Amino acid sequence: MALDTLDFAVILVLTVAILAYIVKTNFFSEPKSTGFLSADALAGNNLLDVIKKNNKNAVIFYGSQTGTAEDYASKLSKELSARFGLKTMTVDFSDYDLTNFDSISEDTLCFFLMATYGEGEPTDNANEFCEWLENDADTLSTLKFTVFGLGNSTYELYNAVGKKLDQQFEEKGAERFADYGEGDDGKGTLDEDFLTWKDNLFESLKNNLNLEEHELTYEPGLRLEESDFLTLADDNVSHGEPDKTYITGSGDLSKGPFDHSHPYLSPIKYTKELFNSKDRSCVHLEFDLSGSNLRYSTGDHVAIWPSNSNENILTFAKAFGLEDKLDTVFELVALDLTISIPFPTPISYGAVLRHHLEITGPVSRQFLLSIAGFAPDASSKKEVARIGNDKKAFAEEITHKSLNIADALLVISDGKPWSSVPFEFIIESISHLQPRYYSISSSSLTEKTTINVTAVVEAEKVGSQLVTGVVTNLLKNIEIEQNKTGEKPVVTYDLSGPRGKFSKFKLPIHVRKSTFKLPTNPSTPVILVGPGTGVAPLRGFVRERVNQKQNGTSVGETVLFYGCRRSDEDFLYKDEWPQYAKTLGSSFEIHTAFSRETEKKVYVQHKILEQSSKINKLLESGAFIYVCGDASRMARDVQASFAKILSQERGISEEKAGDLLRSYKTQNRYQEDVW
Ligand code: FAD
Incomplete structure (x- = not known):
């Protein structure tokens, strides 16, 4: 059929319109600010x-x-x-x-x-x-x-x-x-x-540029104005809601897009303690996405939005003399048009400390130097300058003791509050709370509207200092409350959230797409290496393959290497693996390394070496490798084991084997999800 002039004109107009739309939405697209x-x-x-x-x-x-x-x-x-x-x-x-x-x-x-x-x-x-x-x-x-x-x-x-x-x-x-x-x-x-x-x-x-240097003084970019008439009872005052839409309640909050500037407030429908230990904890959580249009695919990451614990908020308030001000409401005014107000206002001091500031992490030397001018007395000023200017003293007296901002300042001032520090300085100098990412441990094929998370709880004593992770202790609090275990949490949280919006176990989350993905062809063999919580996305992968097999798809070999301390203490999802093996049959193998059960510590990299010939055969038949978990040593040691196997089995130098693995990485046949 021939096209006439009118057809061409219509096609031309449509093409121009589509191109204009693509350019507008893709090239330096509309800014999205947090x-x-x-x-x-x-x-x-x-x-x-x-x-x-x-x-x-x-x-x-x-x-x-x-x-x-x-x-x-x-x-x-x-x-x-x-x-x-x-x-x-x-x-x-x-x-x-x-x-x-x-x-x-x-x-x-x-x-x-x-x-x-x-x-x-x-x-x-x-x-x-x-x-x-x-x-x-x-x-x-x-x-x-x-x-x-x-x-x-x-x-x-x-x-x-x-x-x-x-x-x-x-x-x-x-x-x-x-x-x-x-x-x-x-x-x-x-x-x-x-x-x-x-x-x-x-x-x-x-x-080089002949600029003149002056002494450092604090110049605020924001002005805080306490309100004489607004209180927490007013509808427009933020209680720490994740963003403005949660204050105004405008629009359908179950419909996205959900991202780092607008999360989904997801119910947590199920939680479970996975460890069998008195002093270590790992929580399994299931976020329910049904009723929302938030979706994920297997291997993605979920970001969980944090809030601070009651104990840490109180210590921080004490360190800065803010105890009586937690419910006071203020506005922020930017003193320069290019400065952004970092969270919705009007807001209370308490809401800022609970939902917006990273009040517990390590302190920096830079921070101590910048706060010296606001010291409560001459001896604290001298002390903070001494520690701030001396790398070694700072390492010994602050870092090695894992002191956070509030604890460090109270030690330096011998318990005197730093009441003259402007709150604008606190807002401008302390990092703002950021969501924590977790590798999703479910499969979008098996459970489309449920996101599973496997999180190990961060809590330890350093000397007399209790050091706790923000999100993982929040998750543990939820697990304790939901299952009414009666356990005493290390630190406590306000689980009801701003205006009770998080009550009945909800948390704000969003999903981040990841490149950690199973091969598109299910019959491709996979070698999975994930000690500790590194097994999280690999559990998702195995569940995906179980689902495929159940639906009649031919699934390639799945060889999993898992490691932890003891088989009866921290073996994650111990009861599930035999069930997966039942469905996958001989195409599924799990090799475990329990580091504290033998005299000589055994880790996943050793177990990989024990399977040299099998691994080489799998790689020859096109297998993909997936490594997940600790970035500091495990990922490197595991890669060295694979290089050794290739070198020995194929009679090539370790250098050449290393090059081969690097080429696997560029072809996405060797994928890592490490943190
Ligand atoms: P944070 O508050 O972020 O603290 C981090 C660490 O610092 C903790 O160990 C804490 O105890 C310590 N700390 C706190 N205060 C101080 C101080 N003053 N001085 C010194 N140390 C201090 N984790 C999982 O458990 N499972 C997963 O599946 C998982 N997947 C991930 C995927 C990705 C892509 C990434 C980037 C990370 C992943 N993580 C995972 C790690 C996770 O994001 C968090 O970092 C972890 O759970 C700790 O979060 P938190 O808020 O509890 O601790």
């Missing part, structure tokens, strides 16, 4: 226009997944402003339209704080910018830049994003005004590495 920028700053949010309109000459960009790079960016921005009089702003790539970034003015200094996530990938908020730089950017001859990478050396592609960005900027003709630097979370030196880079950066600003 913060609350003022309407003026967002109106026409082209970055270069915003820089010009707000008369800025220093921009600190951050690629952040867990909030660390964002936190560093905010601190650097304040320090550059206070020390060098630069007119600074921080930029989340996903907040701005960056289409004409290549025309940035030579008068703007650009600082890039770039975290590397997973297998050498950019963070979600920097992904589009990195793709643009790689594929579409032309010359960047007017860009003046410096880069600091945040990474973890236990991953093979250490600081890949920071390094690549630094190199690409140079290749595109940009001018580096201070050397590249990088920090290593794997060695626990990230803070110190950042401080070293910052010292060098300041030297470059003074020596």
Whole structure:
């Protein structure tokens, strides 16, 4: 059938419309902010226009997944402003339209704080910018830049994003005004590495750009105004709801999209303690998605939104003399249009401490130095400056004792509250609570509307200090309450949530897509390695294959390596594996390593070596390898075992075997989900 002129015209109009839609939605698509920028700053949010309109000459960009790079960016921005009089702003790539970034003015200094996530990938908020730089950017001859990478050396592609960005900027003709630097979370030196880079950066600003340095003083970017008339009883006051829609109740909260700026408040329908131990705990939870349009696929991660424990909130309030103010309501005013208000306001002090600030993690030396000016008396000021300026003293007296902010300050001041610290300083200097990620341990094929999580509870005594993880203890509290076990939790939480919205066991969650996926062809054999909670997504994989087999699909071999301390203490899902074996038959094998049952410790990497010939045969027949769990040593030791097997079984050098494994990784035949 021939097309006439009218047909062509219609096709042309449709094509143009579709192309326009694709360009609009895909290329530096509409910004999605987690913060609350003022309407003026967002109106026409082209970055270069915003820089010009707000008369800025220093921009600190951050690629952040867990909030660390964002936190560093905010601190650097304040320090550059206070020390060098630069007119600074921080930029989340996903907040701005960056289409004409290549025309940035030579008068703007650009600082890039770039975290590397997973297998050498950019963070979600920097992904589009990195793709643009790689594929579409032309010359960047007017860009003046410096880069600091945040990474973890236990991953093979250490600081890949920071390094690549630094190199690409140079290749595109940009001018580096201070050397590249990088920090290593794997060695626990990230803070110190950042401080070293910052010292060098300041030297470059003074020596190369002739900027004059002044003494550091705190200049607030926000003004807090306590309300004379608003109370917690008012409808528009935030009690710590995850976002504004949960305060106003506007729209259908069961319909997404759900993401890092808007979670789904999911019921938890079932919980169970998985360990058989007096002092260690691991919780299995089932989130019920039915009635919502939140979906996941096997291997994805679920992010659980945290809140702080009652005990930690009280200690923090005591350290800053805030005990009587927890119910007082305030508003925040941005003193600069480019500064975002980090959470919905009006809000109470108590809600900020419970739902928005990371009050328990380790303290940084930088933080102690910045708070010194607000010390409650001369001797505390001297003491905080002593510890803040001495790396060794800081390590011995703060880090090794695992003191958090409140505990450290109370030790330094001998119990006196730091009441003169402005709350604006606290909001601007302390990291904001971030969701914690968990590898989903269910299969979307078997349980479409249920997300399973397997979380080991973080709680230990360091000297007299009780150190607790935020989310895992919250999950344990839920398990105790739901099952009415009568157990006494290590720390307690308000499980009813803001305005009772979390009552009957609910928590805010969202799903993050992952690349950790089973082969598309179910008959491909898989080798699964997951000691401890590393078994979480692998349980999902096995359940998926059981489902496929039950539905008549031909399923390839599934060989699982699992490790823990003792078979009768922390063997996760011990009763389930025999049931899976019943369905999968001889195509399923589980090899276990119980490290504390024999004189010589046995780990999964040893069990893998015991199966050398079988593993080689499976790999020859196209098997995929999946490794999940501890990133610090396990992943590397397991990879070394596979390299040894390939070398021995195929008579090739270990170096060549290593290259082969790397090529498996690029073909997605060797996948890791490690943290
Ligand atoms: P946090 O509050 O984040 O604390 C982290 C650690 O620091 C804890 O050990 C805590 O005790 C310690 N700590 C707290 N305060 C201090 C201090 N002042 N000084 C020193 N140390 C301190 N975990 C699982 O259990 N199962 C999973 O399936 C799983 N999957 C994951 C998948 C991905 C992709 C990622 C990135 C992580 C995954 N994790 C998983 C880890 C998980 O995200 C959390 O990091 C973990 O559960 C701890 O969270 P938390 O809030 O309890 O502890």
